[in-house]
Each structure stands twice: as C-alpha cells, then as structure tokens.
Amino acid sequence: MMNKPFPSVNQQIPIDSKFDISLHMKREDLIDAEISGNKYRKLLYNIKAAKSSNQTTLLTFGGAFSNHIAAVAACGSRFGFNTIGIIRGEEVKAFEDSNPTLQFAKKQNMILHYISRSDYKRKNKDEYIQYLRQQFGSFYLLPEGGTNELAVKGCEEILHANDREFDIICCPIGTGGTISGIINSSVSSQKIIGYSAVKDHELKEVICKFAHAENWKIEPSDYGGYGKIDKSLIDFINHFKSTYNIPLDPIYNGKMMYRLFEQIENREFPKGTKILAVHTGGLQGLKGMNWRIKQTQLPRLL
Numbered sequence: 001m002m003n004k005p006f007p008s009v010n011q012q013i014p015i016d017s018k019f020d021i022s023l024h025m026k027r028e029d030l031i032d033a034e035i036s037g038n039k040y041r042k043l044l045y046n047i048k049a050a051k052s053s054n055q056t057t058l059l060t061f062g063g064a065f066s067n068h069i070a071a072v073a074a075c076g077s078r079f080g081f082n083t084i085g086i087i088r089g090e091e092v093k094a095f096e097d098s099n100p101t102l103q104f105a106k107k108q109n110m111i112l113h114y115i116s117r118s119d120y121k122r123k124n125k126d127e128y129i130q131y132l133r134q135q136f137g138s139f140y141l142l143p144e145g146g147t148n149e150l151a152v153k154g155c156e157e158i159l160h161a162n163d164r165e166f167d168i169i170c171c172p173i174g175t176g177g178t179i180s181g182i183i184n185s186s187v188s189s190q191k192i193i194g195y196s197a198v199k200d201h202e203l204k205e206v207i208c209k210f211a212h213a214e215n216w217k218i219e220p221s222d223y224g225g226y227g228k229i230d231k232s233l234i235d236f237i238n239h240f241k242s243t244y245n246i247p248l249d250p251i252y253n254g255k256m257m258y259r260l261f262e263q264i265e266n267r268e269f270p271k272g273t274k275i276l277a278v279h280t281g282g283l284q285g286l287k288g289m290n291w292r293i294k295q296t297q298l299p300r301l302l
C-alpha cells in the first residue's frame, strides 16, 4: 500500500553572504523516483480512497508531457490499478512512441486516449465525465493535475513543525493544490509565495477554495507562457545543478528558482530572511523537454 513518506530533507543552498539571506530547498523530489514530489502527496489519500471504495481503475487527464500522467501510471502499476490517461490533443498520438512521458505511461500499462483540445476543455463537466463512464466503465476520477480535497490534505504534510523557523515558503503553482496544502499547514507569521507556471485567471479562486488562510501571494513566473523555455533558463538550471547538485525541472521548479534568485539579487527580501523553497519534483519532464528541443539551437538540460 502507498505509505506516508519520511519527512524530506531541507538542503542548504549557499548563496553569496552579501545578500544575508538563508536559503534551503525541501527535497520532495527525493521521495520517490517515479511518483515524485507533490505527485506523491497528492495521490496518497486519493489512492487510499480508491482502494477503500473498491475501485480498480484510475482515470485522469493531462498534456503530452504531464508529470501527473506519469505519476498516476506508476501508481497504477505499483499499487494494482488499471489506469486510463485522457491526453490533450489528438495530434499527440502520432508521437506516442517517441515522447518519453507517454512511452513511460504505456510501459506502466496506462491506456492512453487522445481527445481534441475542444473536448479537453470539457474535462470538468459532469456530462463529459458521464460520457467517459459509458465508454470506460467505472473508475476513480483524478482531475487534471490531481488537485482535489484529498490532494490538498496530502500537501498539508509537506511542511513539518521544524519548518516554522522559515519566514518565507516558496513553491511552484500549476493548478493550485500544492500551495493550498502548504498554506493550510503554515503558521500565520510565515509568508507563502507561489510561483505560477501558468497564466490562469482562476487560480486565486481555486486557492481561496482550498486554503484556510491569507498569508500567501502569487508571483508570476511563467516566463513567456506555460512550458516555454529559453537559453537563459536552461543555463540557469544547468548552472544550478552543477553548483548545488540539485536537478530542476524546466516547467515548475526551474522557473521558481530562476525568479527567486532574481528577487534575491534585487534585494526584494529584508536582510536575515530565512527562505525555504519546496522542490516539487517533476524531473521526468527533463527527458521530455530535451526531446522537444532536440531540433532547436537550445542547449540540452542536464
């Protein structure tokens, strides 16, 4: 059965003493090689709920490089569920056998079902879910990105009592579940900064629905849009890895740390501030990104 992980370590990131800032990264990426970081947290209580309601199939949604799709596929094969991935974009099917995320999902026996981008927009509508139930039979539904009440409950276990020493907690945002859990288990003197990898105007609403406190803010860090990268981001990620021995994914954690370093350099935090940045995993995405940029002039991600 899927068990609660041990608390993950807070690794110090030594930065130039002239800034007088203490920075640590919570290595949630080390929880599990395949169900990594926030995915483990978001799936833990959902997997327990699926088991206790005797569901044998998990169905979820995602894009062609989705960390969530990869994690659900791994969960299925490890914990004995059939899995169905509803993938955005019918055209993606043509690349199924060369896209590293979809290849991995297939190896875990996930059934991949490709739908048009317009149908994908109906993914949260009851009648569309009903239609999927007619097509695939009974399943335990995990929404896109895995964000629901049980996912937030799992993310409430990211922070521990000894993390109260930090003034600022940083985490990346996609659908808003991870930051909501972190907010719920923070103390009011802490500030939670969510680095948004997406331009989603409903994000605030989602966070307000799940989070019970107001000690947070969203810092835009999508840098040209969701999933878009450029040479300076790649150089930053590669330099980060060779300097601190911490790999960062380019979609979430890479952009968060890039922006956070900019803020530190711009002296946006008072001297003496203690910052904890939560590494939410997503490292399977590195292979996918290297595959995507193969035909470009961009350097490879390490």
Ligand SMILES: Cc1ncc(COP(=O)(O)O)c(C=O)c1O
Pocket: 037, 038, 067, 068, 145, 147, 172, 173, 174, 175, 176, 177, 178, 179, 249, 252, 253, 280, 281, 282, 283
């Ligand atoms: C690695 C990684 N970090 C952060 C996030 C964002 O988490 P959330 O969707 O809960 O905001 C995601 C996507 O869900 C992710 O895959």
